[in-house]
Amino acid sequence: MQGELVILLAEDNRADVYLVRSSLKKHGIVHQLIVAEDGEDAIRLIEGVVSGTLDVGLVLLDLNLPKKSGREVLQRLRDNRSVTTVPVIVITSSDSQTERVEMIDLGAQAYFRKPSRFEEFMQLGELVKQVVARN
Amino acid sequence: MEVTAAANGREALTSILENPPDLVLSDVMMPVMDGFALLKEIRANPPTATLPVILLSARAGEESCVEGVGAGADDYLVKPFSARELLARVSAHLKMSCLRRESLEALGRANADLRRVNEDLNQFAYSASHDLQEPLRNIAIFGQLLQRKFRQTEDEEINEFLGFMVEGASRMETLLRDLLAYTQIASTASAPGYTDANIALRHALESLQAAIAESGAEIVADELPITLPVDGIRLHQLFQNLIGNALKYRDPHRPARVRVAVERRGSRWQFVVEDNGIGIAPEYHQRVFGLFKRLHSVDRYSGTGIGLAIAQKIVQRYGGEIWVESDLGKGAAFYFTLPAGEP
Numbered sequence: 001m002q003g004e005l006v007i008l009l010a011e012d013n014r015a016d017v018y019l020v021r022s023s024l025k026k027h028g029i030v031h032q033l034i035v036a037e038d039g040e041d042a043i044r045l046i047e048g049v050v051s052g053t054l055d056v057g058l059v060l061l062d063l064n065l066p067k068k069s070g071r072e073v074l075q076r077l078r079d080n081r082s083v084t085t086v087p088v089i090v091i092t093s094s095d096s097q098t099e100r101v102e103m104i105d106l107g108a109q110a111y112f113r114k115p116s117r118f119e120e121f122m123q124l125g126e127l128v129k130q131v132v133a134r135n
Numbered sequence: 136m137e138v139t140a141a142a143n144g145r146e147a148l149t150s151i152l153e154n155p156p157d158l159v160l161s162d163v164m165m166p167v168m169d170g171f172a173l174l175k176e177i178r179a180n181p182p183t184a185t186l187p188v189i190l191l192s193a194r195a196g197e198e199s200c201v202e203g204v205g206a207g208a209d210d211y212l213v214k215p216f217s218a219r220e221l222l223a224r225v226s227a228h229l230k231m232s233c234l235r236r237e238s239l240e241a242l243g244r245a246n247a248d249l250r251r252v253n254e255d256l257n258q259f260a261y262s263a264s265h266d267l268q269e270p271l272r273n274i275a276i277f278g279q280l281l282q283r284k285f286r287q288t289e290d291e292e293i294n295e296f297l298g299f300m301v302e303g304a305s306r307m308e309t310l311l312r313d314l315l316a317y318t319q320i321a322s323t324a325s326a327p328g329y330t331d332a333n334i335a336l337r338h339a340l341e342s343l344q345a346a347i348a349e350s351g352a353e354i355v356a357d358e359l360p361i362t363l364p365v366d367g368i369r370l371h372q373l374f375q376n377l378i379g380n381a382l383k384y385r386d387p388h389r390p391a392r393v394r395v396a397v398e399r400r401g402s403r404w405q406f407v408v409e410d411n412g413i414g415i416a417p418e419y420h421q422r423v424f425g426l427f428k429r430l431h432s433v434d435r436y437s438g439t440g441i442g443l444a445i446a447q448k449i450v451q452r453y454g455g456e457i458w459v460e461s462d463l464g465k466g467a468a469f470y471f472t473l474p475a476g477e478p
Contacts, residue, residue, distance in 0.1 A: 016273070019276065116305070121276060
């Protein structure tokens with residue numbers, strides 16, 4: 001991975017922000033993390049990516065966000081796919097096969113179910129590495 | 136009482152459809168459209184189908200009266216009749232139709248209320264179990280992180296307390312997952328078609344492979360019906376929960392044996408899953424089907440107490456019954472009935 005990766009994390013739960021940060025650190029991912037605390041905030045930042053004022057290499061998207069859901073954010077990203085090809089990893093608490101398929105259909109590169117074991121949560125970093133390497 | 140007159144059946148029908156009355160009093164013999172034809176039209180039209188109709192006729196005799204009532208008339212008056220008799224019958228039928236309408240409306244309202252309450256409850260249980268998982272996950276994870284931080288501590292209580300906390304969170308996670316599974320039995324529509332119970336049983340046994348190997352249980356099964364009008368996944372789940380329990384509550388002093396048998400009872404099949412395990416005292420025979428009801432401590436037998444609640448919900452969804460016959464130390468036989476409904 002060359003240079004510093006700018007990651008947009010849309011997540012309102014501070015505990016999960018901490019865990020995401022830890023898992024990135026654990027996998028030696030040099031990054032700048034921009035945190036959007038709600039869906040509107042995330043969409044605003046994504047508009048910035050689309051207009052070229054913000055450079056983001058990866059979006060980590062929680063689905064259960066205040067104001068606008070992660071699904072809406074993902075839809076907005078997809079609508080702008082011609083302008084931006086930034087990869088998205090959906091991170092969610094739910095364990096639904098239909099949701100997983102739906103998110104991938106909507107253009108997410110990967111789906112990460114937030115586990116309730118710390119070690120498993122740390123594997124998010126590995127997934128981030130894989131997705132970034134692929135794109 | 137307000138009376139509108141029509142010269143024949145056709146005219147009457149037009150007037151009825153335009154401005155529905157509370158009751159129709161109709162002669163049988165009329166030009167253009169007679170009383171029977173009018174009655175037929177009234178009954179065929181949903182908004183007027185339950186409108187009380189009294190036929191009037193000069194045709195005496197039991198025969199024509201039967202004919203009229205058979206065609207759907209509420210009453211039949213033979214000419215000549217007295218004004219008092221006519222009035223008495225009209226007011227009796229008005230009263231009856233009013234009562235009928237009121238009770239139908241009340242029934243419809245009660246049904247709608249019941250459906251709504253049921254949906255609300257299900258939705259509530261679903262979102263509660265779903266949304267509670269997220270904060271719970273954080274309690275579990277940060278409990279684990281604290282355990283790591285205090286691994287070297289001298290104070291043993293810190294680790295003991297953290298252990299209780301992490302275990303509690305993990306147990307609650309299982310409970311919520313089970314609750315979610317329970318609510319989903321009601322919400323997912325059943326796949327139409329028929330299920331081969333032998334295949335459902337085989338799938339259940341495959342899912343239980345590890346438990347069967349561990350217990351060394353012998354499992355025997357009758358030839359089961361091949362066309363049960365129930366969802367195959369639900370039947371698999373039902374067998375799995377009942378046989379799983381039979382293996383779990385086996386008697387350590389004798390080799391476990393489980394028998395699956397079936398018997399035709401009228402329009403239903405009566406299944407039994409019978410074991411030679413530790414049994415259940417009669418006073419608990421109802422309780423074991425309750426949601427999250429358990430008879431043993433978690434340390435002795437794991438589980439949340441969801442298995443039989445799910446089994447009961449599945450059986451009840453198909454209008455069947457489930458019960459247990461057992462005594463302490465004498466094994467248990469779980470019976471359930473399912474509709475036969477051959478294709």
